[in-house]
Amino acid sequence: MRELFGAILALPAEQPVALARIIDRTGPGPRDTGAAMAVAADGQVIGSLSGGCVEAAVVTTARQVLRDGHASTERFAAADEFAVGLPCGGEIEVFVERLDATDRPLIRALVTALAAHEPIAYATTLEATPDRRLLYPGRVEPWRDLDRDAAALLAAGHSGLVGAQDCTPAAATRPRAFVQVFRSPARLILAGANDYTRALTVAATQLGYHVTVVDARETFTTPARFPAADAVVVDWPHRYLDAERRAGRVDERTVVCVLTHDAKFDVPMLACALRLPAVAFVGALGSRRAHADRTARLREAGLTAAEIARVRSPLGLDLAAHTPEETAISVLAQILAERGGASARPLADLDGPIHRP
Known part of the structure; x- marks a missing residue:
């Protein structure tokens, strides 16, 4: 994952990228939460999500995200004869978002922190909002009432989902978000x-x-x-x-x-x-x-x-x-x-x- 962000920065600045990450996992699986794959606008695929079992479907979704800019969340369960799935019997949730030139300063700051071995978290809401992604630490203003959750995950060295998990009114102020932590666990x-x-x-x-x-x-x-x-x-x-x-x-x-x-x-x-x-x-x-x-x-x-x-x-x-x-x-x-x-x-x-x- 650390190398993947550097590879994204190495692409031409004007070329958008669809970033796909495993944000939740149940049962056995080939990759852990936070595993990532990027699909560039020129068709280049960087990284791996699952060793191949669902990646073709994710690439298709990534191309759609690149076209319309709308983030996508999909779940993949155990494979059967009618649907794409995981032969290992587990279940994963994959979030795909589009990154373009306006997101490069944030990605560059993340890569700089990783190179310096500084604890940092990349937080992203799973919805389309103007203020939908940021880095911890470094934020001063409150962010969607999720600051304490993100800070707790960073302190523990543990990535995870935070915020509202359903369609209750809380989702308006505490949207469902994925906090990916780059730090050894407590x-x-x-x-x-x-x-x-x-x-x-x-x-x-x-x-x-x-x-x-x-x-x-x-x-x-x-x-x-x-x-x-x-x-x-x-x-x-x-x-x-x-x-x-x-x-x-x-x-x-x-x-x-x-x-x-x-x-x-x-x-x-x-x-x-x-x-x-x-x-x-x-x-x-x-x-x-x-x-x-x-x-x-x-x-x-x-x-x-x-x-x-x-x-x-x-x-x-x-x-x-x-x-x-x-x-x-x-x-x-x-x-x-x-x-x-x-x-x-x-x-x-x-x-x-x-x-x-």
Whole structure:
């Protein structure tokens, strides 16, 4: 995708281009959300959407978009004998828009940011409006009441659809839009290989987190037990976290949760996490008694009261959670609320719009 925008700029400025992107995907598919293909007015095709199974149909649509300038959205499901589709059995939604000379400054700014490895998002409404595409960050004026959604996706490093998903009045102010993010995903590092960790990996990946499970016990720490995790590491958690810090792979978006219930694992891990110069959230699962014991041990390890106060424990919101799956929702709800500066109170108890300005 990064190379594709550069290739578009290399085309003659007066030549319009139809840009086709996968904006949603369900089930298996040959390409991920955000995969793109461009069709130039001279017939040149750049990039690939699906390895060929629906590309002929998309090229036909792209040529129509080039002719009339009207954006198009199409869904392709599993193939059958009567319709074009995906042999893998999944489903994708493809958005095709026309880019011409007036869009070159925006594309040039995007290519410049990508070359500098700056986090950036390309947001496009799926409707024809005068103000239908822009880049984040860099926008000062409010944009279609979607700024908070786009900012949240950029912070998470996760592309996705935002805005109204139907024909309700909200679509007038919050149109359906695709935000394509060019940034590595936010990290969730889970210390401890147990059932709660497994439930958290499943739920967190749905939110776009890159999830790592780390535990020193080789018997329990296997990819087979945590199939949803992006990485499963056999190591002492604090040693792994320190190595990631030294490698520059921990930043202000990184979330660290300790789930071990074992002082020899969780105290060194918490001490390491709390001394990091930048980390989004540090939490520890366990009872109030367990947290009191950890607090005393962290104090003995030389941490200050201010550092210890950053630990969120007992971890999670009060949702009457009991099972690992319920607890995962409780924990992630707290992380989301703190990340967004929200109250975590019921919306019915609050005044004003549901979506914050």
